[in-house]
Amino acid sequence: MASELFVDKIYPTTGTTVSVESATVSIGTSATTGTRLIVDSTGVRGGITTATAQASTSGTTIDFTGIPSWAKKITVMFDGVSSNGSSQRLVQVGVSTGVVTTGYLSYWGYYANTSSVSSTSSTVGFGIWNGGASDIIYGHMILTNITGNTWVASHSGGMFNGSTNFVISGGGRVALSSTLDRIRVTHATGTDAFDAGTINIMYEG
Numbered sequence: 001m002a003s004e005l006f007v008d009k010i011y012p013t014t015g016t017t018v019s020v021e022s023a024t025v026s027i028g029t030s031a032t033t034g035t036r037l038i039v040d041s042t043g044v045r046g047g048i049t050t051a052t053a054q055a056s057t058s059g060t061t062i063d064f065t066g067i068p069s070w071a072k073k074i075t076v077m078f079d080g081v082s083s084n085g086s087s088q089r090l091v092q093v094g095v096s097t098g099v100v101t102t103g104y105l106s107y108w109g110y111y112a113n114t115s116s117v118s119s120t121s122s123t124v125g126f127g128i129w130n131g132g133a134s135d136i137i138y139g140h141m142i143l144t145n146i147t148g149n150t151w152v153a154s155h156s157g158g159m160f161n162g163s164t165n166f167v168i169s170g171g172g173r174v175a176l177s178s179t180l181d182r183i184r185v186t187h188a189t190g191t192d193a194f195d196a197g198t199i200n201i202m203y204e205g
Contacts, residue, residue: 047205048202048203049204050201050202051200051202051203052200053198053200054199054200055198056078056082056195056198056199057194057195057196057197058194058195059193059194060186060187060190060191060192060194061184062194062199063099063184064182064183064184064201065181065182066181066182067181067182067183067201068181068203069181071180071203071204071205072144072145072205073142073143073144073145073203074142074143074180074183075140075141075143075201075203076091076142076143076183076199076200076201077139077140077199077200078128078140078141078157078199079138080137080196080197081137081194081197081198082133082134082135082136082137082194082195083133083135083192083193083195084192084193084194084195085133085189085191085192085193086130086131086132086133086192087130087187087188087189088120088122088127088128088129088187088188089127089128089129089130089137089186089187089188090122090124090126090127090128090185090188091125091126091128091141091143091183091185092124092125092126092183092184092186093143093174093180093182093183093184094181094182094183095176095179095180096178096181097178099182099184100176101124101125102123103123103174104122104123104124104125104126104173105123105172105173106121106122106123106125106153106170106171107119107121107127107170107172108121108127108128108129108155108169108170108171109169110129110159110166110168110169111166112164112165113164113165114164122172122188124188125186125188126141126143126153126155126172126174127170127172128141128155128168129159129166129168130188132161133195134162135159135160135161136159136160136197137157137158137159137168138157138158138159139156139157139168140157141153141154143183145180146173149175149176149178149180150173150174150175150176151175151176152171152172153170153171153172153174154169154170154171155169155170155171156169185199
């Protein structure tokens with residue numbers, strides 16, 4: 001088992017080369033960002049980083065950009081999110097040239113306390129849920145880099161529309177042309193707008 005060396009701060013001299021072979025060097029945890037950098041023979045990787053939460057109270061899209069290339073797992077979190085329409089809500093991923101809107105294999109469904117069951121699919125994004133404008137969702141979607149630039153997704157959550165409780169879940173995959181660097185939460189129509197809640201992401205190496 002490889003040893004680990006935990007260091008609060010490293011102040012290298014300009015031009016200094018740090019050579020890492022079998023050991024792993026973890027560079028502390030920042031009190032402001034909660035990020036841990038890990039330097040080992042594979043390069044520089046990162047621990048869990050939480051982005052800045054965004055209010056999903058307006059707009060047709062919520063974007064998170066600047067995701068580093070070492071991120072291998074991304075969690076998208078939904079807290080009381082609602083929309084003013086009924087089109088399918090989606091998570092889309094993107095690369096440096098923009099958000100990818102094709103090539104997804106995505107399936108999801110729900111179970112209601114009225115015993116009703118439904119399922120659907122999407123090729124334009126990872127489907128989360130669809131329904132009326134009164135639907136409110138709490139939950140998360142987890143995206144993991146399985147190999148190369150291919151990502152798989154799974155999500156689960158609870159939804160309430162004022163009269164019926166729903167449990168939702170689903171999964172899918174997408175193969176990108178290059179490294180993922182952004183996440184978008186949006187709607188299939190492109191015109192429905194968010195009107196309540198908060199969305200955030202966290203990523204890790």
